[in-house]
Amino acid sequence: MTTNHQSPEQAATRGLLQAVSADLGHDVAPEWQQAALAVPRHHFLPDRIWTDQGGRYRPVDRMEDAADWFRAAYALAPVVTQVNDGAEPDGPDDAWPSSSASHPSVVFRMLEAADIAPGANVLHIGTGTGWDTGMISHHIGDANVITVEVDATLADRAQDSLKSLGHQPTVVCGDGRLGFGHLAPYDRVLATCSVRRVPPHWIAQTRPGGVILTPWDNPWICWGLLRLVVGDDGKTAMGRYSPHSAFMLMRTQRQDLLIHGDVVKDDHRPEESVTTLPRRVVVSGDAAFAIGHRLGDVWHTWQDEPVDGVADRLWIATTDGTSWAAVDHDGGEGDDFTVYQHGPRRLWNEVEDAHQWWVEKGRPGPERFGLTVGLTVGPEGHRAWLDDPADSWPLR
Template sequence: MTDPQNGSEQAAVRGLIQAVSDELGHDVAPEWQDAARSHPRHHFLPERIWLEADGAYSSIGLRDDPEAWFAAAYTDAPVITQINDGSEPDDPAEAWPSSSLSAPSVVFGMLGMLDLRDGMTVLEIGTASGYTAALLCHRLGNDRVVTVELDPVLAGRGEKNLQAAGCSPTVVCGDGLLGHAPAAPYDRVVSTCSVRRVPPEWISQTTPGGVILTPWDNPWICWGLLRLTVGEDGVAVGRFSPHSSFMLARTQRDDVQLFRDVVKDDHWADVSETVLPRRSVVRGDAAFAVGHRIGDIWHAWQDTPVDGVADRLWISSTDRASWAAVDHDGSDDDRFTVRQYGPRRLWDEIEAAYRWWLDHDRPGPERFGLTVTPEGHRAWLDTPTDWWPLPPFMREP
């Protein structure tokens, strides 16, 4: 007789595999289907999870609402497993996600991009719940997988989940941006957190011809996957693919507040006008191009900052030395007031980058690439020979 609970679990896994296949536009490879069936996703969820809707986060408990909790495990969507680095705020409005199970279509899409072969070794950055590590262990074997997690609580939880699933990879509690040299070199390095610069340790710990796959975060826009191949000379070259968004590696986070660190009362800005719609440079392919072209700017929106201004787009350089503000008065007039301060004219740079994007036939992320050398990061369009330097990543002035 079939166990009803086990039958429900198997049906849920089958439904998830089909949903992932539909999203990817092709069947999940047989080896990954087998891994998904062997390691049901709900086994890697904590008893309390959070779901996002319209920018707010609501919690679901296994004990309080087991049906909703189980359904979340088998929906092709991310599930938040930790908020605020494990320190829950008193005000729910101040909650922000700090760890999650990524959408299954993203997970299996990335696993496919790794192009794994029998006998390969993999370094995973970001153990979290242990789900991806379990899938990798099923495919390659326990002794072929090393996974690193910075958060001690998450590392312990992930290792416990892996042991319960019958998996025993090497689990390291430490800074994943440093890799794990004792087990290097690796044929593949895959990160489940985004980075703004590729750590040199990842490259030095990857065997020549090996692949590094990581989500990318730009201060201007935080999405894209970067797939690099490491050469014999230690230079890594590769291209982007679009639309995957991951949490930024904790050691690359900024702690910047606009009015504490950037804009001061004694700043006197130059005033001009623009007809370039502000929202066209902060979303979609244009935003990816602007961020990748300039590399060291970020933005924020402010509603009704002063009388007569409906909303304001703030822009700042990551070194906090220059800023710009672009205002709209709320009328139907498509003209915007621009204020710029500091040694750089940031809005002028954005307009130039936007014109460059138009002149190059509105390229999407898949036409962009990156070359990482010991001297720095070179961004390029279409071919590595047509490159420009990305400025050094800065967390502190």
């Protein structure tokens, strides 16, 4: 018989599973339903979480507002569990998420895509709260699960949460890029942080025929789920994307550049031109996914009212900061946009060419794109393709 103090969490978990099933379009698999009921989500959340209030993050303290905290724990939404890499923000405008409990639908979608069979050995990268690790451990047993977390505070907290529920998988505090070679090889490598490059250690530590499942991040876009199968040689992996998931970037792959200071200099004299390609078309949806894979090393950001007479500006730059472009809108009804470009590459021209390529290919979505990854360092180590791996290009 379920005791009274367990009833709210069981009811909340069943409600969450129903919401996830509706979101996925099918029932959550029975083994993962059982895991969710045995490993309640709220048990892995810290007493202080943050909720997104129109782009500003508001702390919710369990001791002060237990009802709101519990509702957030079982909402069909991600929960921010850490801001500013653990440092106290100066104010609500200074808080930025650095760790979270992922969106439940994405969690279960990834667990299903990983196809983790009993007896499999799983390397989990990005322990976070430990909820995913707990459900995997419930499904296949603690001895078969190794999880790696770069943040020592998060790793300790997750380990304590797991132990209190009777689970003791191997929890490692370390750089997830390196995997955990001591217990390799693995049947599955499952990352719950996004990457811009698949670390070669993941391939080397996965059995031939094994699966690497990771959220993808590109400087141009930050969504997509990549499922790779390691080849018979154990040195290459190949697979396709699905359009789901958006995760925080692995900390060791972050690259923070500022347009003003790092990229645009006072002595730059950009080349001016005009474009009729709507700017917002190229930074959202399937077009953005395609453009990101054609350009590879190019990112963008927006600036409102940068100067008099300009309503907003789309900035574009290479990840090494050597080339940039700015596309301005004056706020009027016209279809023309003023373009400024500087550096060895004409980035807006590249964006236009990539967009035209996407249109000519039938406006493909992420599921038609794939990636072939090898142990080679550099662009040739990652080759993107559309439909056919034989027709690939190096991902810069």
